[in-house]
Amino acid sequence: MAQMYYDQDANLDLLMDKTVAIIGFGSQGHAHALNLKESGVNVIVGLYEGSKSIPKAESAGLTVKPVAEAAQLADVIMVLLPDEVQKTVYKQKIEPYLNSGKALAFAHGFNIHFGQVIPPAEVDVFMVAPKGPGHLVRRTYQQGQGVPCLFAIFQDETGQGRDRAMAYAKGIGGTRAGILETTFREETETDLFGEQAVLCGGISQLIKTGFETLVEAGYQPELAYFECLHEVKLIVDLVVEGGLANMRNSISNTAEYGDYTRGPRVVSEDTRAEMRKILSEIQSGEFAREYVLENQSGGSMLRSTRRREAEHSIEEVGKDLRAMFSWLKKD
Ligand code: NAD
Ligand code: MG
Numbered sequence: 001m002a003q004m005y006y007d008q009d010a011n012l013d014l015l016m017d018k019t020v021a022i023i024g025f026g027s028q029g030h031a032h033a034l035n036l037k038e039s040g041v042n043v044i045v046g047l048y049e050g051s052k053s054i055p056k057a058e059s060a061g062l063t064v065k066p067v068a069e070a071a072q073l074a075d076v077i078m079v080l081l082p083d084e085v086q087k088t089v090y091k092q093k094i095e096p097y098l099n100s101g102k103a104l105a106f107a108h109g110f111n112i113h114f115g116q117v118i119p120p121a122e123v124d125v126f127m128v129a130p131k132g133p134g135h136l137v138r139r140t141y142q143q144g145q146g147v148p149c150l151f152a153i154f155q156d157e158t159g160q161g162r163d164r165a166m167a168y169a170k171g172i173g174g175t176r177a178g179i180l181e182t183t184f185r186e187e188t189e190t191d192l193f194g195e196q197a198v199l200c201g202g203i204s205q206l207i208k209t210g211f212e213t214l215v216e217a218g219y220q221p222e223l224a225y226f227e228c229l230h231e232v233k234l235i236v237d238l239v240v241e242g243g244l245a246n247m248r249n250s251i252s253n254t255a256e257y258g259d260y261t262r263g264p265r266v267v268s269e270d271t272r273a274e275m276r277k278i279l280s281e282i283q284s285g286e287f288a289r290e291y292v293l294e295n296q297s298g299g300s301m302l303r304s305t306r307r308r309e310a311e312h313s314i315e316e317v318g319k320d321l322r323a324m325f326s327w328l329k330k331d
Contacts, residue, residue: 004178010170014163015041020171021074022046023067023094025053027134028107029080032172033062035141039171046070046077046093068093076164078105078128084295087116098123101157103164109188112154114288124161125154128169128179129187137172146173150182192282197275206266207232211314221317229314230321 015036022033023046030053037043045057046067057064071077071094079086079094090111098104100122107129111117119125130137132147140146149172151165158164169179195201210228215221238247248256281287294301309315 002180004180005166005169005175006178007170007175010166010175010179011163012039012041012167012170014160014167015076015171018042018075019044019073020076020078020168021065021070022078022080023070023089024080024082025051025057026080026082028130028137029053029134030056030060031130031134031137031141032078032080032107033057034060034138035172036168037062038141039173041171044070044073066093068097072097074102076103076105076168078107078168079111080107083108083110084291084299086111090117095120103158103161105165105168108191109152109154109184110192110288113184113188114285114292116292119155121155122157123155124157124164126156126161126165126168127152127154127184127187128165128172128174129191130172130174140177141173144176146176148177149174149179150187151179152182152184152187154184189279189282192287193275193279196278196282196287203232208312208314215313221313222321225314225317225321229318 019042020036021044022029022036025033025045025047029045033043033045044063044065045053046069047053047057047064049066054064065073067089077094077098079090081089086106094104098120103124103126104119105125106112106127109127109129112119112125112127127150129150129152130147131149132140137147149169151169151174153162153165156162166175166179169175207229211221211224214224214227235247235251238250242249248259251259278287
């Protein structure tokens with residue numbers, strides 16, 4: 001098994017006499033900034049003038065500076081902006097302040113791996129990527145736990161880059177859960193593949209197509225919603241808790257038989273071939289080029305699809321049904 005590292009393997013002292021700038025205060029940014037601060041690290045948050053996040057960060061007791069000033073003051077600069085704006089902000093407001101010995105850090109490898117951000121040779125470049133959304137990184141930390149993280153070193157100029165990355169992971173609570181070493185290439189390619197083929201693209205399309213098939217055949221949309229969307233979570237929880245066998249233990253023998261005999265027809269050898277194609281588009285940089293172009297031209301495809309998808313009948317039915325699920329709101 002690959003080696004996991006825990007609290008005792010990382011030395012937080014390496015960050016104690018340093019200033020860490022967290023650029024961005026969104027999902028990951030707020031969690032990293034607050035967790036590091038409570039771990040005793042000197043944190044400043046870098047935001048653009050007029051950002052709605054300024055009062056939020058300040059009322060949480062954090063020091064806020066304009067991005068360029070934060071980058072100038074900091075020894076470690078963690079870039080937690082949306083991936084598609086990182087290149088521009090980096091060029092204008094971070095790169096000019098990357099003196100020798102500083103560290104530039106990311107939570108996802110896209111911009112470094114695909115050459116959107118090309119850091120100078122005299123800085124450390126590392127990644128600490130929590131394998132969970134920011135609110136979970138924050139909440140688990142407050143509960144004395146953490147979210148597992150990946151970490152990777154792209155450049156280790158000071159010779160301390162790897163130790164600093166591990167210290168950073170400890171500061172946000174990652175080593176409480178365990179951290180795993182990877183490379184920028186591996187993290188970027190597997191992350192993109194996972195979200196495209198399985199987690200986001202695959203699951204959404206599976207849910208929608210199942211729902212549409214039932215509704216089109218005349219069944220009630222509410223039932224179709226329960227079967228094809230709502231119960232996904234119940235099944236996935238069983239899989240995550242104890243693997244596929246655990247899930248198959250809890251379902252009926254009828255469901256298990258249907259699983260074995262029909263599943264491979266839904267996700268078939270054709271699907272496998274398409275998954276391989278999707279992976280090779282990621283590896284060749286074709287997907288990255290397409291996404292960079294989409295953003296350069298204003299993100300119109302993303303916006304129009306977002307609008308169209310929001311109007312799908314599964315969303316309408318879902319809104320009404322969820323409004324009646326008092327038990328859903330408890331969490
Ligand atoms: P987000 O969209 O939640 O937050 C981005 C922040 O950047 C916001 O505070 C926004 O106001 C600010 N911002 C946007 N444009 C800006 C600009 N031009 N100048 C200054 N600030 C600007 O982003 P996120 O989801 O936290 O993602 C940040 C990074 O973390 C990305 O690299 C992402 O791939 C990575 N990541 C995200 C998750 C996740 O679950 N959200 C998980 C792992 C890694
Ligand atoms: Mg991901």
